[in-house]
Amino acid sequence: MIRIGIVGCNYGRLVHLPAFRLDRRCEVVALAGSNVARTAELARAANIPFSFGNWTDLVEHPDVDAVTIAAPPSLQPAIAIRALELCKPVFAEKPMAADLAGAEAMARAALTSGRTTMVDFNFSAILAWRKAKTLLDEGAIGRLRHVAVNWNVENYGTRMRIKNWKALGEVGGGALGNFVSHSFYYLEWLCGPITRLSARLSGLPDEPAMETNASVSMAFQSGAAGSLAMSCASYLGSGHRLEFYGEDGTLTLINETPDYMRGFRLSLARRPATALALFEVDDPVDRSFPEDGRIAPVSRLAAGFLDAIEQGRRAVPGFAEAYRVQALLDAARRANNGGCWLDTGPEVKEERA
Structure with missing residues (x-):
């Protein structure tokens, strides 16, 4: 035990x-x-x-x-x-x-x-997301051309003007640390390494220190392009939307609900289809916790953590993966401050925008 x-x-x-x-x-x-x-x-x-x-x-x-x-x-x-x-x-x-x-x-x-170490990148443990990764890995849409992420919500801290770490970029939070940290992890998990990026960060017009918006452009090692627009200051926002466009098809993960973890619809279309087809993905664990959509995905990460402890091996996502995300966050903040693109490999180079 x-x-x-x-x-x-x-x-x-x-x-x-x-x-x-x-x-x-x-x-x-x-x-x-x-x-x-x-x-x-x-x-x-x-x-x-x-x-x-x-x-x-x-x-x-x-x-x-x-x-x-x-x-x-x-x-x-x-x-x-x-x-x-x-x-x-x-x-x-x-x-x-x-x-x-x-x-x-x-x-x-x-x-x-x-x-053993693990970090709670819980989107990767949502069953619809795991199915999406399987489809992408199997080549369901062919070679990836580009991916677009749009994430528009209004979190409680922004609504109430709470200036804790989640609102302040200077202490590792803000839109970048609190939200885009998730995105950097899941984008590399789904699409492979990010090799270059540029970023623009901003806050509320009357509270600029409260970092609420992030816009990131990315280049992937595969040659695909990526864009991410995130705001936690979007009243009745459109939710969380990921769109993957490949040579042979399109895959989407869309959640229009205010729940961060549950509500994602997975859809796929392959040429010559004229419309996306919905995949039904059931999560019986999630049904057991109607009050909180975060518990089911975290339970799967917890099980993986315990598996790794018992087997004496490293877990994924562990501290190595989380350090990679931290390096991307650091690059994004420096790219914003410098108005430049940054190479996100071991040696970082600057190029003025």
Whole structure:
């Protein structure tokens, strides 16, 4: 039995906890938050044996075998590195750190420890998305020509003008860190390596420090082109839309609902079809959690994390993949600041736009 400790009383308690509890190979034994009394109350309500008012006591507790982290990106490196020093596997959130230096330190700690790590890039665990990847990998639309992502929502933080890490690019969040981190991961997962990019970032007209918009142009190693337009300041926005155009067909993933995880419709058309055909993809796990569409995909990542721990191997997406995403985020922010295209290979070169 793998004994899990969760750092984070919000997303960690609401999503990590039920997701890991679906797997009988583990038991959630500890919860850590920043408020001792509140954390103790939440732990009692959730039937979690131990509660702590700081992450250090949880990570160092002898009855905790593995750690999941749902904390701001500025805090994740210290927590993850300490857990790995104690040879405890780590399941972390995206973005993995507030900057590239923090991400590099986490990736180095994972490599040194040899312990399993995973990062919660949960779109890759939605069943409709996994079917889309299978179709793309099988050549259902032929050679990819270009991919377009349009993601228009209004999140709670923007609506309420909450200036926490999710709104502020300077601490690793904003539209880029909070949302586009997901997109960089899933675009490379679905389409292969991004080799060059340019980016434009902006905020609300009267609150420019609240980074709400990101526009990214990309070139893929395959020769395909890509574009991404993301806004978390779109009242009644059109949702999350991915369009893949190939030599032989078109594939789309479209979610017009306000739920980030559920509601995606997968459609495909191959020449000489004149209309897209819908694929029905059922998720029985998701039906068990009508209150939260995030739990089902995270449960699949949790199962993969536990598989890797048992088998003594690395998990995917792990810290290596998350570090790659952090490098793309860093390149996008520098491209915005410099008004240039950047090569996203090992050696970064600038070209004025």
